[in-house]
Structures are given as C-alpha cells and as structure tokens.
Amino acid sequence: MKPYALWILLSIVASLVVAAIDIWLGLFIEELVEDATGGLAISMEDTFSLLAVLTVAGAAASYATKYALTRFSASALRDIRRDLVSHLERAEVSALESRHSGDLVSRLTNDAMVIQNFFKMHFANLFYMPVVFVSALTVLLLTNWKLVVFSLLLLPVAILITSVLIFPMNKMSEQLQKHLGSANAIAQDTLGGIPMLKAFNMFRAMSGKYRAAMGLVLKTSLQVEKRRALIAPVSLLLLSSPIIFSVTYGGYLIREGELTAGGMILFLYLLNFLMQPLSMAPILSAQVQEVKGAAKRLFEILELPLEPSGRGELALRNEGPPLVLDGVSFSYGGTSNVLSDISFELPHRQTVALVGPSGSGKSTILKLICGFYGMEVNADGTAVMPNAASDGSGQADASAAADEGNAGEARPRLSGTIRVLGHPLAEWDPLSLRDRLSLVSQDTYLFPVSVADNIGYGRPGASREQVLEAARAAGAHEFIMELPDGYETLLGERGARLSGGQRQRIAIARAMLKRAPILLLDEATSALDTQSEALVQEALERIMQDSTVLVVAHRLSTIKDADLVLVLQDGEIVERGTHDGLLERNGLYKKLYLKQFAPGAADDKETAERGPQHVRRETALETQLG
Numbered sequence: 056m057k058p059y060a061l062w063i064l065l066s067i068v069a070s071l072v073v074a075a076i077d078i079w080l081g082l083f084i085e086e087l088v089e090d091a092t093g094g095l096a097i098s099m100e101d102t103f104s105l106l107a108v109l110t111v112a113g114a115a116a117s118y119a120t121k122y123a124l125t126r127f128s129a130s131a132l133r134d135i136r137r138d139l140v141s142h143l144e145r146a147e148v149s150a151l152e153s154r155h156s157g158d159l160v161s162r163l164t165n166d167a168m169v170i171q172n173f174f175k176m177h178f179a180n181l182f183y184m185p186v187v188f189v190s191a192l193t194v195l196l197l198t199n200w201k202l203v204v205f206s207l208l209l210l211p212v213a214i215l216i217t218s219v220l221i222f223p224m225n226k227m228s229e230q231l232q233k234h235l236g237s238a239n240a241i242a243q244d245t246l247g248g249i250p251m252l253k254a255f256n257m258f259r260a261m262s263g264k265y266r267a268a269m270g271l272v273l274k275t276s277l278q279v280e281k282r283r284a285l286i287a288p289v290s291l292l293l294l295s296s297p298i299i300f301s302v303t304y305g306g307y308l309i310r311e312g313e314l315t316a317g318g319m320i321l322f323l324y325l326l327n328f329l330m331q332p333l334s335m336a337p338i339l340s341a342q343v344q345e346v347k348g349a350a351k352r353l354f355e356i357l358e359l360p361l362e363p364s365g366r367g368e369l370a371l372r373n374e375g376p377p378l379v380l381d382g383v384s385f386s387y388g389g390t391s392n393v394l395s396d397i398s399f400e401l402p403h404r405q406t407v408a409l410v411g412p413s414g415s416g417k418s419t420i421l422k423l424i425c426g427f428y429g430m431e432v433n434a435d436g437t438a439v440m441p442n443a444a445s446d447g448s449g450q451a452d453a454s455a456a457a458d459e460g461n462a463g464e465a466r467p468r469l470s471g472t473i474r475v476l477g478h479p480l481a482e483w484d485p486l487s488l489r490d491r492l493s494l495v496s497q498d499t500y501l502f503p504v505s506v507a508d509n510i511g512y513g514r515p516g517a518s519r520e521q522v523l524e525a526a527r528a529a530g531a532h533e534f535i536m537e538l539p540d541g542y543e544t545l546l547g548e549r550g551a552r553l554s555g556g557q558r559q560r561i562a563i564a565r566a567m568l569k570r571a572p573i574l575l576l577d578e579a580t581s582a583l584d585t586q587s588e589a590l591v592q593e594a595l596e597r598i599m600q601d602s603t604v605l606v607v608a609h610r611l612s613t614i615k616d617a618d619l620v621l622v623l624q625d626g627e628i629v630e631r632g633t634h635d636g637l638l639e640r641n642g643l644y645k646k647l648y649l650k651q652f653a654p655g656a657a658d659d660k661e662t663a664e665r666g667p668q669h670v671r672r673e674t675a676l677e678t679q680l681g
C-alpha cells in the first residue's frame with residue numbers, strides 16, 4: 056500500500072472537500088433565500104464571487120479525486136499483474152500444469168480489470184458518500200426533524216428489498232468470471248491448434264464447445280444484469296419517494312409556519328445528497344461483491360505453491376560427476392511410481408543415453424533434473440531435503456508420500472537423491488539450477504519474436520556475433536539468411552512459419568548459445584524429411600561434442616555414440632551398458648533392436664555409414680525403439 060498512500064490520501068481528502076463544498080453550497084442558498092425574503096439580500100457581486108469560488112474549488116477537488124484514483128488504480132493494477140507474473144515464474148510446474156493457461160490469462164486480464172474499474176470509478180465514493188450522507192442528514196435533522204422522518208418512511212423497506220436482491224451478486228459474478236475463463240481457455244485451444252483442427256475437421260466440434268461456453272457466459276451475465284436491472288428501480292424508489300413525501304409534507308409545514316421557504320429549498324437541495332448515497336449504496340455494494348469475487352480469483356494465483364528458493368548462489372564443486380541420480384523414485388501424485396530406484400552417474404564430457412518404450416519414464420528423468428517436480432518447500436522457502444522425509448533407509452516411498460500430500464491434494468513426490476554439479480537438488484535455487492542446464496525438448500517452443508531474439512533467449516545479453524555463431528554451429532544460418540528479413544524475420548506463434556527441422560535447429564542454436572555445463576536432450580520422435588533429418592543430426596552431433604549430455608535417444612547413431620545406454624521399462628532401469636555390450640546380452644535392448652532393425656541390423660558399421668538417404672528410415676525405426 057505504501058507507494059500508493061499519497062494518491063489514496065489525496066483522493067480521500069479531495070473527495071471530502073467536494074462533500075464539504077456541496078453541503079456548504081446548500082447552506083449558502085438557504086441563507087440567500089432567507090435574506091432575500093427578509094429584505095436583506097446579499098449583493099449580486101458577492102453572490103456571484105462566492106458561488107464562482109465554490110464551483111471552481113469543487114471542480115478542482117473533483118479533478119484531484121479523479122486523477123489520484125486513476126493514478127492509484129493504474130499503478131496498483133500494474134504492480135498486482137507484475138507480482139502475479141513473478142509468482143507464476145516461481146510457481147511449481149505441477150501446479151501450473153493443473154490449470155489452463157487461458158484461464159490464467161482471463162484472471163490476469165478480466166478479473167484484474169474488474170478491480171481496476173472499481174478503484175477508478177467507485178473507490179472515492181466509499182469516502183465521499185458516507186461523509187456527504189452524515190453531513191446532509193445532520194443539517195436536515197437540525198432544519199426540521201419531523202420532515203426528515205416523514206420523508207424517509209419507506210426507506211427501511213427499500214433497504215430490506217435491496218439487501219435481498221444484492222445478496223447473490225457475489226456468487227453470480229464469481230460464476231461469470233469462471234465461465235469467462237473457461238470460454239477463454241477454449242478460444243485459446245481453438246486458435247492455437249487451427250491447422251490440426253482443420254485437418255481433422257474438428258473446427259465444428261470446437262466451435263460447438265465454444266458456443267456452449269459462451270452460452271453459459273451469456274446465461275450468467277444475463278442473471279447478473281437482471282439483478283442489476285432489479286436493483287435500479289429500487290434505487291429509483293429510494294430516490295423519488297422521499298421527494299414526493301417531503302414536498303407534500305413540507306408544503307403543509309410551510310402553511311403551518313413550521314418551515315421557512317429557505318428551509319424548504321435547503322431541505323430539497325440536501326435531500327438530494329442524502330438520497331444519492333442511499334441510491335448508490337446498492338450499486339456500490341454489488342460492485343464490492345464483484346471485486347471480492349475477482350480478487351479471490353487473482354489471489355488464488357498467488358496461492359499457487361512456489362518452488363523452493365534454495366540456499367542462494369552455490370559454489371560449484373568440480374570433483375565428482377556433474378550429474379548423479381541415486382535411488383530416485385518418483386510419482387506425479389497418482390498411486391504408482393513413474394520411476395523406481397533409478398541410479399546412474401553422468402561423468403564430465405560423456406553422454407548417457409536413455410532408451411526404452413514410450414511411457415517408460417525417460418522424459419520424466421529430464422524434468423526431475425530441471426527441478427520441475429517433487430521439491431517440497433519449508434516455511435522459509437527453502438527445499439525440504441528429500442531424504443528427511445524417509446524412514447532412515449534414505450529412501451522414502453514416493454507413492455506413499457504422494458498420498459499423504461498437502462491438504463489432501465495428491466502432489467508429486469520425489470525420493471532418493473539427485474546431485475547436479477556436486478549439489479543435491481534441494482540445495483539449488485531452481486533459477487540458478489536451470490542456468491546450468493540446457494534443455495532441448497521434443498517440442499521446440501519458439502516465440503512470436505524475431506529469429507535472432509528466439510536464439511538470443513538462450514543467453515540474455517548475448518552479442519549479435521554470438522547469436523550468429525550459434526546459428527552457424529546449429530546449421531541454421533543458411534536457411535535463416537533465406538528468410539525475408541534474415542535474422543529479423545518475425546516468427547509466427549510457436550514458430551508457425553518454419554518447418555519442423557528448422558524449428559529444431561533454432562532450438563539447438565539456442566542451447567548452443569547457452570553453453571550450460573550439462574545438456575539435456577530429448578530427441579524429437581517426429582520423423583523429418585531426409586535432408587532436414589541429416590541437418591538436424593549434424594547439429595546435434597556438433598552440440599554433443601565435448602559436452603556432458605543426458606539424452607533421451609531415438610536415433611541409432613546417438614545411441615551408438617553414447618558412453619552409456621540405460622534401458623528403461625516401466626520406470627526401472629532394466630539394462631545398462633554400451634550399444635555393443637547390450638547387443639551381446641540377450642535382453643530387452645537386443646530384442647527391441649532386432650525387432651526394429653532385423654534384416655540390416657547385423658552390420659552396424661554399414662548402418663552408420665549409409666548416409667542421409669537412409670536416415671529417415673532409421674529414425675522411423677528408432678522412434679519405435681524409444
């Protein structure tokens with residue numbers, strides 16, 4: 056609140072000044088009428104000057120209120136959005152995966168806007184209205200209390216009806232924002248997958264889903280608007296009944312000599328200021344309910360569990376292998392473990408390849424090393440050391456731990472130890488851990504910015520020369536130069552204007568620019584055309600040279616070049632060794648290999664030397680192997 060205190064204070068003070076001037080004007084008009092009827096009229100000059108001063112002062116105070124509130128609401132909203140985005144940056148991957156990005160976007164835009172509009176348009180009224188109400192009521196009671204009581208006869212009934220009408224507004228607005236979030240999510244899915252939807256003729260189904268979601272939005276917003284429309288006549292009743300009552304009864308009191316003409320004019324003038332807050336109260340109250348709903352949805356983002364903040368910058372230990380997994384078991388939160396008792400070491404400048412059937416847990420190992428899952432947080436934001444939760448054997452049961460979960464929610468749990476560059480995962484701050492890792496994932500994510508920026512994201516602050524060097528090394532320079540604006544060509548969403556192979560080479564260039572000590576590579580399973588495949592293969596070979604690499608391998612050449620091949624099945628390492636060593640054993644690897652490469656498999660050398668025209672076939676076969 057502190058940074059905005061000045062603007063809030065200014066808006067409060069200015070709105071109080073407006074209220075004081077409004078009341079004062081009423082008193083002045085009364086005096087004017089009384090003097091005129093008593094033959095003691097104030098001069099026209101004096102009247103004009105005083106009214107001019109009051110009007111200008113009122114206008115200045117109104118301007119100050121509006122300006123201060125706009126300043127406050129816009130900067131508060133900017134800061135709220137900034138906090139939300141930085142919270143999202145540190146939020147746990149599993150927590151984010153359980154939400155739709157479209158819903159999150161809706162919260163950051165629609166809900167935040169509801170709050171901003173409230174502050175801009177109604178916040179000052181929270182101060183202005185009570186002050187003007189109490190002042191007007193006091194003066195009115197002093198003028199003629201009987202007239203006040205008579206005028207406000209219908210008020211309690213109106214307040215009761217209004218409260219009943221307003222009560223469900225909070226729930227309704229919350230529902231409306233929720234439906235809006237779902238509709239946004241469907242719209243995002245539809246727009247993000249246009250080629251696929253068209254190819255599968257699914258557009259009609261998706262637009263049907265969107266229509267249904269928008270139908271709900273319409274239904275709920277009609278409910279909200281119907282309520283608002285009901286509240287409006289009640290407000291009108293509030294506004295008009297006292298005027299009818301006071302004019303009727305006031306006329307009688309004047310005839311009886313209990314009220315002067317000036318008093319009657321003052322009464323009618325101030326009644327306006329009494330009724331304004333009363334008629335605004337239902338609307339304000341409905342707005343407050345809406346803001347409460349929107350704030351709740353925004354705060355839900357701030358309640359997403361955070362990744363641990365680690366123990367600050369770590370001194371890197373050069374002794375020992377850069378990556379060690381020791382008895383690692385993992386569950387995404389379900390009843391069974393996705394990984395069980397995984398142990399291996401990745402020495403400096405060596406390559407370990409993970410192979411195994413689809414779903415055997417290969418990508419999960421890479422994600423765990425990136426610290427995406429299973430790091431529990433202490434109250435101080437540091438990570439709970441995984442073994443601390445174990446039973447003394449140093450091996451907590453991941454699935455059992457997952458079931459215990461936080462507040463009944465099954466959360467991913469990791470047991471065993473993962474050491475990256477000499478430090479257990481729990482000691483790392485996730486951000487600095489990821490600075491030490493280059494991940495090239497299966498689905499290359501490109502951003503709708505220039506090619507140069509897409510590569511440059513690998514190392515913020517990298518020079519143009521470094522970007523070009525990385526692109527050349529990844530075999531991407533030539534095709535980039537053929538794009539309409541070369542490195543400045545803007546890529547469509549997710550790199551829509553590039554081929555699959557080109558996208559992969561840009562992702563490899565990004566990783567090359569990063570030059571992190573450990574390279575995590577999830578080879579794409581999608582088959583590319585022969586030429587692209589050969590180019591991607593060359594780029595991969597270059598990036599893997601002299602690097603410490605853990606690779607989920609789908610290409611035979613990658614597997615052959617690896618210093619160690621780990622064969623996974625159902626989350627367990629069932630075999631380990633080199634490609635040749637594994638072939639000599641009659642295990643799963645041999646079985647898979649023979650199944651995929653049977654006729655030509657005998658001559659490995661020949662396979663390796665067959666060149667680009669054979670790459671496509673190999674990849675397709677290896678896809679089945681991995």
Ligand SMILES: Nc1ncnc2c1ncn2[C@@H]1O[C@H](COP(=O)(O)OP(=O)(O)OP(=O)(O)O)[C@@H](O)[C@H]1O
Pocket residue numbers: 152387393411412413414415416417418419420681
């Ligand atoms: N985010 C997730 N939440 C829950 N379960 C998941 C999640 N990601 C993967 N899984 C499950 O974990 C298991 C291992 O998945 P993983 O992606 O690690 O396999 P993989 O060996 O890399 O498969 P592929 O070769 O097909 O990419 C699968 O059963 C999968 O359904």
